[in-house]
Amino acid sequence: MMSLVLKRHTLIANKLLVALSGVSRQTKRDNTYYYEQHAMGIAKNFLNIKWTKSLIKQVLAYMAKCDSQGRIALMSEEELAATIDCSVRTVQNNNKALEEHDIIQWDRLWGEYIQVSFVGYLENFLDLHKKDQDDVPADAATSIESVLDKYHSKSGYTSISDEVIYELLKVENINMLRIALRALYAYESEVNVKRDTEALLSYTEVKNVLPSYIGYKAAIKKMVNRLTSIFHVNVLEKDDCVKALFEEKQPRKSTIEKIKDGFILSFNLVGPFNSKRQKQLEKVQAERLFEGFKSFFKQFGDYSIKRTDIHALVHEFGLDMMERTIDSSKSFIKELFLHEDPSSLRKLVHEMESNLFMYMKKIANGYYQAKINAL
Structure with missing residues (x-):
């Protein structure tokens, strides 16, 4: 399926x-x-x-x-x-x-x-x-x-x-899922907005969103250690809380309140999973890709595409899929040109000139679906 x-x-x-x-x-x-x-x-x-x-x-x-x-x-x-x-x-x-x-x-x-x-x-x-x-x-x-x-x-x-x-x-456990969603909210608030280096959840914060039967420290520690496919997780207890958060940093008032629990969970998104940072990089790289394609395409015709549409494409399909889409489009044009098929070439060029966004979206969607189905 x-x-x-x-x-x-x-x-x-x-x-x-x-x-x-x-x-x-x-x-x-x-x-x-x-x-x-x-x-x-x-x-x-x-x-x-x-x-x-x-x-x-x-x-x-x-x-x-x-x-x-x-x-x-x-x-x-x-x-x-x-x-x-x-x-x-x-x-x-x-x-x-x-x-x-x-x-x-x-x-x-x-x-x-x-x-x-x-x-x-x-x-x-x-x-x-x-x-x-x-x-x-x-x-x-x-x-x-x-x-x-x-x-x-x-x-x-x-x-x-x-x-x-x-x-x-x-995720197979509902309470693991709840903690993961809380951690994503904390990451947005503390890392992406407040520019902290990690998201912190205290024992009180976690315990008060979980059912009472599961809200003890050993169970919470076990659950968060199974979320390592999404987060780098550190569990700070007692003296570790003070050393890690007081001696190494300048904690704000809200962090000091969390330290009082003596049990803090520290979360960082794994590798490229930080969507906000990923999107910023993709925007710049996608614009460069399309600049290169426009230089190639100008010998056959001229198209226009808005920057916001370029961003929408790369955000929907990813940079790797856009690279494949542009490379395959270049190859298709070259193939028609080298095989002296002017009718098919004019038809393709006209389609791109009319609406490059929809053309690229159609090709990228095929590659992206194949990628997901292969997972």
């Missing part, structure tokens, strides 16, 4: 990561009361539903498949079930539960194929709110990044690479 082909990078609201991981029962911080559900603006329907392992994975898969308006035009229930490791019946029951709680809408097209749309996608799943009604385009954007400046965010959002999503969908 084939796995679902997911987007290269998925934006997920921090408040959704919090809701899926379990809203913290801790209400007092720094001698003030802090209610996470209110501070993050989590809607009641996301709190009222019982988030099982398969439900969490199904929502993650939908997030990693939907377009910039939160819609999935066509999806196989069988492929989804195989990807999140559950039965088709479970997928169907989950869809009913999500619809009953006004989280998704869905319709059966035929057989195993359905279409899905998130309810209030921008507000509930990306935490994006319109700055001005007149500034927001009515039709679907090429990518959500292209309209981000038209919105403001309350709790922020996290960009997650497809490698990380696939690893999350493999």
Whole structure:
């Protein structure tokens, strides 16, 4: 059974990561009361539903498949079930539960194929709110990044690479999955935003999102040590907390509060899994690729493509797929030119000149699907 082909990078609201991981029962911080559900603006329907392992994975898969308006035009229930490791019946029951709680809408097209749309996608799943009604385009954007400046965010959002999503969908223990989602939220907040070198979760922070039967240190340590396919994890206890976080750094007030627990989990994303950093590098490298292709193509014709479309392509398929796409396009043009097939060459050049973005997307999509199915 084939796995679902997911987007290269998925934006997920921090408040959704919090809701899926379990809203913290801790209400007092720094001698003030802090209610996470209110501070993050989590809607009641996301709190009222019982988030099982398969439900969490199904929502993650939908997030990693939907377009910039939160819609999935066509999806196989069988492929989804195989990807999140559950039965088709479970997928169907989950869809009913999500619809009953006004989280998704869905319709059966035929057989195993359905279409899905998130309810209030921008507000509930990306935490994006319109700055001005007149500034927001009515039709679907090429990518959500292209309209981000038209919105403001309350709790922020996290960009997650497809490698990380696939690893999350493999996690077999729901409490491991909850910790991983919490760690991703902490990483966005502390590393990507505050520029710390690692994300830190204290024993209190972890314990208060887990069921009471699993919230003891030995069990937590065992679970996080099984997340090494996603994170570099260090467990700091007692004196280690003080030495690592006081002597080597200048901790902020929030870090000092965590140290008091005497048990801290330190997370760093493995290798290229930092989606935000990866996207920045991909933008620059993709622009260079297209500059090189334009120099090659000018002997046959002239095309135009927006920088935002270049970024959308590389973010959707990855730099390696774009390199293959451009190389194969060059080879195809050369082959037609050398074999003196002017009719086919003119047709190809015209297709590229008319809409290079759609041409490249069609070719890259084929390579990307083959790559995912080979995993």
